[in-house]
Amino acid sequence: MRKQVDEFKYVAEANRLLKGGGILLVTQGKKGKPNAMTIGWGFLGTMWRRPVFIVAVRLSRHTLRLMEDSDSFTVCLPGKGMEKALEVCGTKSGRDMDKFKELGLTASKSTQVKAPHIEECPVHFECEIVYKDQMEPGELKKAVEDEVYTSKDLHTIYYGEIKGVYEVEGAKNKLP
Secondary structure, X not given: OEEEEOOOOXXXXXXXXXXXXXXXXXXXXXXXXXXXXXXXXXEEEEEXXXXXXXXXXXXXXXXXXXXXXXXXXXXXXXXXXXXXXXXXXXXXXXXXOOHHHHHOOOEEOOOOOOOOEEOOOOEEEEEEEEEEEEOOOOOXXXXXXXXXXXXXXXXXXXXXXXXXXXXXXXXXXXXX
């Protein structure tokens, strides 16, 4: 059973995991098949007087098509022992495999958004897309663009208003 908690209760944990092994972005297109992608870049803060989780999805990713076909996403903090899920979701495409089936993950119905969350993750953020911005070549500081975008595979940045954050009992002890 999950309970709703303050939107900013897990800021430190989310940032620590983003810098470490990553966290899981989950979305679901209109066809109804959910997909999870490991992300290592994101921002959790306040924008437009609302709690917001900002995520970046490269143009080449299958997840981008699902995000474009949806109005929401969830961000799931993985539990201890989920290293294989993070690895697979960060290296394999949902175009080629059903990650949930392959990894034995459960796509659970979220409370406030259409996108599901991963039941095995002790904490998840439910986000409604309120804004997106497509990066354009030459707009980012040249040194950063040259370092990070050698393949020119830029990101679309999605701003998700946090509609709810949910935890299982003892969640902090279940996080890596």
